[in-house]
Amino acid sequence: MTPDGGIRAQGVRRSFGPVHAVADVDLVAAPGRVTALIGPNGSGKTTLLLMLAGLLTPDAGSIRVAGADPVTQNYVARSRTGWMPDVFGTWDSLTAREVLTTVAAAYRIDAAAGRARASELLELVHLSELADQPAHVLSRGQKQRLGLARALVHDPDVLLLDEPASGLDPRSRVDLRVLIRRLAAEGKTILVSSHVLTELDEMADDAVFISRGRTVATQSVADADRPREWRLTGLDTDALVTWLDDNGTAYRREADGPGLLVELTGDAAAAALLRSAIEAGIDVSSLAPAGGVLEQVYLALEEERR
Amino acid sequence: MSVDVEVVPAKPSDGGVPAGRGTWSLSWHGLRTVAVLELRQRVRSTRWKAALIVWFLVVGLITLLTTGAFSILAGNQYGADDSYGGTVYSIVVGFVLFLGLLVAPTLSSGAINGDRNAGTLATLQVTLLSPAEIVLGKLAAAWIAALAFLVASIPFLVWALVGGGVYWVALLTTVLMLAVVLGVVCAIGLGFSALVGKTSGSAVLTYLTIGAITAVLPILFGLLVPATTTTESVRVWDVERGYTWEETTAPECEWQTQEIDVWHSERTWWLLAPNPFVVVADAQPLNGDPETLAEDGNMLAMLQYGVRYARTGNDGPQDWCSGYVMDSDTAQPESPVEPVQVTDQLVWPWGLGFDLLLGAAGVFVAVNRLRVPTGELPQGTRVA
Known part of the structure; x- marks a missing residue:
């Protein structure tokens, strides 16, 4: 080379x-x-x-x-x-x-x-x-x-x-x-x-x-330190919302589903969020990155353009 | 699945190829690669085979009809008299050339823009083939295809030759000239194919160019007759002055100087030269006096005689009298006017030279258009 x-x-x-x-x-x-x-x-x-x-x-x-x-x-x-x-x-x-x-x-x-x-x-x-x-x-x-x-x-x-x-x-x-x-x-x-x-x-x-x-x-893409959105769902969405509000975590509701979108930086932050939710007795059914990194950046750029 | 890339021995960056090859670099290997690709593409399309068969049948039919018609007209068995052999031969040659001029543009006028539209041109351009190799490879393929049509006509040319009246060596010059002319047409088509985005457009332009050299230039030659005609004093061997034509004695001939219009066709003969029919006809070796052969209906001889006559021009003294004084009792007096000596200077090298220049221009344009990286793109085309 x-x-x-x-x-x-x-x-x-x-x-x-x-x-x-x-x-x-x-x-x-x-x-x-x-x-x-x-x-x-x-x-x-x-x-x-x-x-x-x-x-x-x-x-x-x-x-x-x-x-x-x-x-x-x-x-x-x-x-x-x-x-x-x-x-x-x-x-x-x-x-x-x-x-x-x-x-x-x-x-x-x-x-x-x-x-x-x-x-x-x-x-x-x-x-x-x-x-x-x-x-x-x-x-x-x-x-x-x-x-x-x-x-x-x-x-x-x-x-x-x-x-x-x-x-x-x-x-x-x-x-x-x-x-x-x-x-x-x-x-x-x-x-x-x-x-x-x-x-x-x-x-x-x-x-x-x-x-x-x-x-x-x-x-x-591998840059783990950038904040990205994670999708959080629970059995009882209202309880989840209340917990997040009490917790002081910023979130927004998904436009087309029951999920909540939370901005987190890195996998460790996600694990921490999950642990504290379970400790608080919230029934979390899933926590996963919402879309890919690239998709999020792409859509964010699209937003800016509008 | 394995990506064992070390298998390739001729890795380009290892110096297996020259460090740089320019637009005009040529190699036998590159030419053959492109030509084989083109021919494989073409030969496997059944339409081409069908066209070749139709060609064979049509040329065969024309030969058959012509020989048949002339044997009946001559009222004797075919081959017994060679007075119409030349006629049949010239009709078949003319027909093969005519059909060839119709077919050859279709073989090359879509070779570059067609590939561009199909998205296969750029994939060749990114390889290590030079633009000249791509263009000349395509030209070679189109030419070989055109030659296949020519080869399919050779049996009929030979058949027409059997009728006599034409040298056997004429077959060689005919086929050679036809081959070169078809090659030129292919090259012109290729040039337009690189220049124009649509295959239909390049085909039309190719036909127009061929139309221009076969028809428009001769028409121009005709239209220029007034411009090349001048009034001059010419010595004329004319009927004696005061002869009334009511006398019973034949007129005496005498020299007079008259103001008459003289057509200087020797100034515009070159307009006829690029015509493919003229090129083929003029390159014929004739086995006799061209004038006699022309009168016998050998159209190639006629054409050859015609263009050479035009090239000679006639501004010498003219004989307007000798024909009148001939009667049954007296032998025709020797005319003092030398008959026009038609030049034996060849016309075809000029015409063929011009045609070859056109073909070379086509190749040049095409190579320039395929130069990478591309600066300008023809209107309405994409690189890939």
Whole structure:
């Protein structure tokens, strides 16, 4: 791994005519970590990934991907980057195996090694049984997995995954998560954009939030010291409310259910709250984080925007 | 499942590839990868096979009908007389070229924007293929596909050759010229395909370009006749002055100087040169006097004679008399006017050169459009 590996983007801008798709994005993704790229539809995620993949020139700002500048050292940057687009177009008449051997050839891997790599990757994404079927018979989720395999063909240092989980069934999602964690453990830099925030919660180490083409927040998922909302339910909600009032704990009622939302900092605070509730004889039926960390940050940012 | 990444021996960052390859870098490996991909995509679509079969049947039918019609017209067995052999051959060649010009644009005019719309172009662009490899690989595939149509027509060209009247070596030049012309058309289509977002748009533009060089330029040549015609004093071998045409004796011929309109087609002949039919016809080796062959109905010879005549131009003395003094008793007097010597300078290298430039422009535009990272995007297109 090059010392300045990973992804660094600073002040990146790109507009298409009058539309400022990416207005000002700062982003750092470290090797060995999974970084989530989160933002609403049309916030510029895909455009940003295109620039990181070396397909689009930024209007301003600097980018380094795996130690190379995709603008001035495009070839080197491409050789170290694996990109999985959100809309996975595929060569319909080719079989899954041929898609991968073709991509291997396009990455200048010799034919025998390309075939070996294709079989290995098909195994990895559980497409071995469909390996010799034409790609157009694959379902959306299967195509998505083939797309991931394709991004891995040349064993890139940096992986850019645009909505990799869309269209995947639950089993495949788990597989994807395990695979991404494993690739990160090998020291690869992984940037994942997704809408499925709970999904990202479980696989991402860091998160970058963009909105209207700007970086609006950067946050570590594992950061335990940040306050987050926990959802508390009891057998008798009124008793619970009275206890919380007496206790002086701030809470708010859930809009669409019987639960109460309490802001707590860290697991220890949650355990303490639970213990004192039980000691006070309150029948607590559940206490759990309300939504994921990322979802909460995301919704908070949405609030701010309104 | 295992992520044993060490299996790949040619890891790019390990120096297994050159440190940098530019937009115009080319390698046999890259070209072949793209061409094989394109052909696999195309050959497996049954429509293409069906088109090839239809082509074979249509060209076969035309050949059959033409030979049949001419044998009946000639009133003898096919092959017994070679006076119409050239005609049949030229009709078949012209027809193959015509159909080729219709089919070739469809093979390439969707190659880039079609891929872009299907989301498969960017996935090639991010790999280590250079833009030139992608474009030329696609061109090679389209050209090979076009050549398949040409190969399917060769039996009929040979069949027409059997009729005689044409050198066997003409088959070689015909097929070669047809192949190059179809390649040029594929390259033009590819250029438009990179330039325009919609596949229908690039197909239309390709047809318009072919239409321009095959039809518009010759029409322009015709329209420019007034502009290239000047009134000049020309020495004319004319009927004697004062001859009334009511006399019983044949007129005497004499030299006169007259103000007449002279068409300087030698100034605009080059408008005809890029026409694919002219290119193919002009490259034919002829087994006889072009004028005679043209009169026999060999249309390729006719076309060749026509463009070379246009290139020669005629501003020398003219003979308006000799034809009148001929009668049964007296032998036709020797005309003092030299008949126009049609140039034997070739027209096709100019036309083909122009066409090749168009094709090269198409390739150049396409490669520039596929350069990554992209600065400008064509209107209404996405990178991926």
